[in-house]
Amino acid sequence: MSRAKPEDDEYWNSSKFKAFTFDDDDDEFSRLKESKRAVNSILVDDDDDDDDEDDVERVSWSGEPVGSISWSVKETASSIRSGSEQSFPKIDTTPSLSKQGSGYSLSSLFKAKSKPFQSLSESFSDTSVRTYAPELRKPKSDGKDFVSDLSPEETVRRMQKGRAFSLEKFRSLQDKLLLLDEAVAVYDGNVITAVLIYLKKSLNKEILFRELMTRDVALRHYVHYLKEMGEQKLLVELLKALGRTEDMALMQYKEHLNIKDEGRRRDFLKSCLSLSFSQDDATHVQDHYTLLERQIIIEASDKKAGAEIFKKFPRKASILNMPIITTLYYSCFYHYGEPEGTFSSPSNIRKTFRISEKQYILTALGARAKLKSWFDVDSLFNTKNWLGYTKKRSPIGFHRVVDILQKNSAPVNVLQEYVNLIDDPELKLSVALKYKCHDVVINTYRDLKDRQELVVYREKLERDSPEYRKIQELLNNVQIRWKN
């Protein structure tokens, strides 16, 4: 439901803000229509848009320019399905700019630069394997002798260039750390990760953790690597060692998303309760667990429930894993009026999950209005004062109550009652006008002594309807002193 429009207009007119409005006197819509008309009028002598044409790209219906890559993927793939021998789809054959294009090449720009550490081994691999081989594939074969006595700097450089390298010769802890620091210094994540993999294999876990603690960048890459590889257990150990217990808790908690079976998911959430969340999150996780536990119980009993309400309004989906507000709605729909002692009763859910009065009223109102239980709706807003008189009170504006009722197609007499409860007379009038609550409109104009508006409104009504006659009577009433 949305806020009443007239109010907004009022707001904009009186406020210093400029709204994103469309000029009234130069209406955008008419302009669009105009250009559309123009477009259509031109369509006349056109029967084909696919004219070959130099500067207009050819476009297939889906909009891909013919000859674009994703289009061709589909196209070539389908030609195979049909078993056709002709492998080329009929496409744009204009030669690309390739031949006469610029002579630059990205890689050439970085190749063959003089390097301080250019060594024999490099020129060796340059000549022999350059064109074909990613030397990486065979790090232990041809290049090994040359590679074995390289410095950390040169090793890292070779790794960056995709040349043969060997990490095995970095044996001592100190050498390994020098290598790591060099990798970090060139910022190349790919190389850093490769070195970390080597360190992971060759170092004691505790030592590696200890050294990573003072190396922030390397640590971050390591965490990322473990995440990527799905090494959950090691990651948790690492975070624990680092004292990042909250991160660890959240990461554990996240795992529940991967558990499909609700029973296992519930047990998993239960096991999360002891983790070191921040105080707020601990409450939320507790609620999450309680909710799922509750939902499993409700689901089990409702699945086979024979109550009339379930026959009349069969459940569309299971309640499992739904948010708490949805669960409350469900409970207000199927379990309204159950004693507070039962798990599925709205009042129990409201209390257990500390749902605000506002949220509760909104949700219950929605559910009861959907069922057209106007009596329940009525009692939602009843409060007794100390003298025992009942009075209607609502934590949400009555105009919003009206909106919700209207959406659930409440009859006019129900709507009217709530429209009358709106405090602000202007808002009341605009809501009444919007939902055609004639009585409220007529009474308001009468109270405002606005004869002209009444005359105008009469014209909108069906002749001889009760409302029409009511206005007629008012207008004939000589006792009223009209202001106009």
Added chain:
Amino acid sequence: MASHLFCGRVNLNILREAARKDLREFLDKCSGSKAIVWDEYLTGPFGLIAQYSLLKEHEVEKMFTLKGGRIPSAAVKNIVFFVRPRLELMDIIAENVANEDKLQPREFHILFVPRRSLLCEQRLKEKGVLNSFTNIDEYILDLIPYDGDLLSMESESSFRECYLENDQTSLYHAAKGLMTLQALYGTIPQIFGKGECARHVANMMLRMKREFAGSHTQILPVFDTLLLLDRNVDLLTPLATQLTYEGLIDEIFGITNGYVKLPPEKFAQKKQGEGGKDLPTEPKKLQLNSAEELYAEIRDKNFNAVGAALSKKAKIISAAFEERHNAKTVGEIKQFVSQLPHMQAARGSLANHTSIAELIKDITTSEDFFDSLTVEQEFMTGVDTDKVSTYIEDCIAQKDPLIKILRLVCMQSVCNNGLKQKVLDYYKKEILQTYGYKHILTLKNIEKVGLLKPQSTMRNNYPTIRKTLKLWMEDANEQNPNDISYVYSGYAPLSVRLTQVLARPGWRSIEEVLKILPGPHFEERQLVPTGLHKKRQPGENRTTLVFFLGGVTYAEIAALRFLSHMEDSGTEYIIATTKLINGTSWIKSLMDNPEENLP
């Protein structure tokens, strides 16, 4: 084919050509007929570089999408995988290779984009298939020319990686991309920056420069200045709803790799004699760039000025078509006919954009859009940012999309320099109760990047920033703008204000504000070899490359283009970014398992 790249001040086609040359070289390495197996994600970005015709010239006969199982049979000598360095893709490749028909072996190759990865190669080794590959290579595609004045890395998760996961790989690629750019367009003499990531990229560039010392490119510098900006210096702008034509297309339909998919109904063409033809059901896909004359003209306008521009165009085109009645002589008719294709293209373009504008207008005139924009504008002007907004409360109550709620709540937080603890707790509780407790994770992520935070003891300094940088302009002129604030109908994007002030009168004038904004600000100079100093003609504009680390919106681009075209601005801007974003795609990138989590 790439005419849109020529029209800018800097010829970005050079970059595209260089990328194409590399691609051809790699393809020729795998001699003989070949089939390409595509990581589907890459087809979009590659489409910006090359079309199928280029591949075909280099004996690419088939193309498949990467998926598990066996690669479809094709009588080719080579199978080439074009993939991002992702472990899950390696598993699929390994499966493909293992299932290969042993009787008709084909050669395998991998091209990693944008970088080869030792981690991935290790995975292939573990799976026992590494030795099956003849070529493993990388295709450096850091900065992709996107339009005449726009470069994008098309790296979706870059903001998340940099600010949430502290993974700076994409920054490394950004620095590499800038090195490539300097190799092609000359050393950039001046580097300015604001933010931690900006500092990091500048450091990497300076180090890489030192490593290539002695091999200066003998190219006259095309760019005078590079400005590196962290996205987290300006968290506000992407949260606001963009109000330019292109911005709204992106907000409502989403633009991917320069293409937009639109509901087909409005585009069905009625042709005479084909009355019963079926309506198309698949979305209409359109390419959007400055090669289309009309689009270039209206893309950066405030949407409220688009209607007028379209109707003006319609009149011109109608008049042009009317000309045919005046053509009497053979020469005149010939003249008319020769113009026909161009006119028909213009007509088609007008028809498309009129339909798109209508689609957008249905949304912008809705009460929902209006209300939400009202609240955004209140927040940006500092109204009621310190209490719970009833509008947000109502939106939660009616279960509006979570991302919409998060955009608004984050905006309120940013505009109030953090929310009062009580307000923050209230929002969090409402969100978790309505959208599910699992969003503890979403909220945590959003807090970690600073989009949502409790107010510290420091006072709210957003008003100071707003006033000093003139972020809110009372009477933004949407039709004939005189200030960048027109792109958000009042709000001038902070990032672009920083850019504007840097050009004139310089950052020294806003030291105070720069100190409030997160991260260091700095200036570096790079030595340009003597003889390569640019001699500027009097009245000649400077060229500045603005690099947004973590993403940029179309509205910000529009604002920068507006500055470029301003008569006395003296600076023209080229824009580079890790990714084109909007508030929705941005927030989504910060969620864990967004598909599963969205209601």
